Amino acid sequence: MNAGKAFEKLVEIMHILRSDDGCEWDRKQTHASLKPYLIEEAYEVLHAIDKGDDEELKEELGDLLLQVVFHAQIAAERDAFDISDIIKKLTNKLVRRHPHVFGESEGYSYRQWEEIKASEKGKKMKSVIGEINRALPALSLARRVQENASEVGFDWKDNSGVYEKVKEEFKELEEAIKTGDQRKIDEEFGDLLFSLVNLSRFISVDPEISLRRSTEKFVNRFRAVESLIKEEGLKIEKLSLEELDTYWNKVKEGDE
Template identity: 65%
Template structure:
């Protein structure tokens, strides 16, 4: 049944891109769809954060749509189609899990990276593994740290990580030039990501939640101010802080 539904999805996309299809869909390219793929991925994360299964179901469908959309465009270009995408994924999953589909014993990070290196034709690579520089900054830092930890280069005690965070704060306080400040801010953020990892918190998710919380509180603060027939821009920082604390107290 799932196969038939998937085939129907592929047919719908082909129709939308066809001669009598949708003008917007026909005008899209790999490049024009880039922001939509990113947007849909983040909407999946938001649905997970909200623990909204119905929303998650819909957003996963939107991500799948992007995969089918790009595959249809590639088919029209004569380079590959959705079957090739699935075959490539199936082969890679089997190839990279020899402990499940082969004779290897147990999962091995080193073996995983060795297989990836052979697939990409890399003769030499560092133990830190393949670095995906396209990731957002906090996610990139977490991934690099995880890779380094996978080969044993990691803190052994969380107390040492806390000390590192405080050390970076002190170095930032003592930074003199704008260049030093930027460097030390980066070092502090990197240390915070390390601490997040030890606390089993994804830093990218955490900062998104913190930002959303700030937005929500700010909007509530504005409403309180409007209820008092005042405007945000007319209040000084001390007055704004009083409203802000009211919002925090009533959360």
């Protein structure tokens, strides 16, 4: 089955699932109710990429595609738009935003890219930093803003300047904590995070993914600690921090 026929089959199945003779759960869904699943599927795609598992990636990309088809079917039922409208809009956008491929421009230009995006929304480019997508998670948003600024030359030349900035922001946070001024503490903590995101760019780390991995590592180690404590017939809430730290180090040593 070629890609076109396979996609048509998928759209047809989605139509059946939403029909009166389809699935009760699928019929109940709305754009709003599907929001958590869209986010979840996107992160599962990232997890599959991190694992380097092509079979899992294939499956998770399919689950993500399902979300697009699902939303398109719901929209079609409202006579708003359908899947073909989505495809046409995307196709036109790709051609329009790549004049260096489909037009007369020579080579990719960040400024041109942002100018095209602004004109699509009937706006003029207010800043070379581009349009800010506030829907992004905070760490990803910071990285994107920094990348845009870097495209026009506003960036550190090497790691040394970034390291010093991180140290500077950490000291400013320490001073803010001493004052007890919560507004200032919030501000300086944000500045420190922003500087760490800047450092992540220079060492080729995606801050959003890196933090997620560290959080997952913590969860896995904490569960392992719980298991050890349970095996010894103890209760975690009855142990001191020093005792818990001993179990933690034992689990950590086993990971290394």
